[in-house]
Amino acid sequence: MTTIAVTGHMDLTQDSVPLVRAALDDLLGQHAREGRLVGVSCIAKGSDSVFAEAVLAAGGRLTVVVPSRDYRRNKVKPDHAALFDRLVEAAEETVTLSHETANRQAYEAANAVLIERADRLVAVWDGQPPTGKGGGTADTVLEARAAGVPVDVVWPEGAARRG
Template sequence: MTTIAVTGHIHLTEGSVPLVRLALDDLLGQYAGDGDLVGVSCIAKGSDSLFAEAVLAAGGRLIVVIPSRDYRRNKVKPDDAALFDRLVEAAGEVLVLPYETAGRQAYEAANAVLVERADRIVAVWDGEPPTGRGGGTADTVLEARAAGLPVDVVWPDGAARLG
């Protein structure tokens, strides 16, 4: 069994979404059909949900980590709610962390769970350094590397972030 967790950017440009999804499909394709793929994701908008969809498409088992009790209510936008709910429903396991509200502490704890559960990390990441706010993609990559986990960076040509 191979357990792969994802960290990645939330705000991808519209044109980046199919590029990232194709790259994730290609990466996870090597695990397709063997029944041994487990994907761990916080299923946030963008990279996390694209990864979760790719895990399911590859026939893998999805584990969802929700950072706080209020995450669905206060952080999932109406346009993203149907996908979020569908991924929660498709998950083999849903772990809701014991934080009342989403924020830096909850996100850092969620990222720690990803690193703890994974054999390797997929980072949908443009390579930019940490922002200093904590809980971001670069922070998780550094944490995973410090823990000795292999990190597969996915950032296809043409991919870009909003803002």
């Protein structure tokens, strides 16, 4: 069994989503063929949800990590709510962290859970350095590498972030 967690940008352009999905399908397909695949995701809008859908399409099992008790109510926007709910329903396991509110500490704690559970980390990442806000994609990549977790960067030709 291979457990792969994801970190990635939430602000993918609409044209980038199919490019990222195809790259994830290729990467996850390799692991699915080698044995049981478990994907771990916070299922935020963008990369996290695209990854979760790709895990399920590859026949893998999904574990969802929810950063805080109020995350669904206060952070999931209406345009993402139906997909978020569908992915929670499809998950074999949902881990809701004990933080009351979704804030930097909750996101950092969720990223720590991803890294703890992962045999590998997939980063849908443009390679830009950390912003200094904490809890972002680059921060998670650095934390995973420091913990000895192998990181697969996915940023296909033509992928871009919204302005």
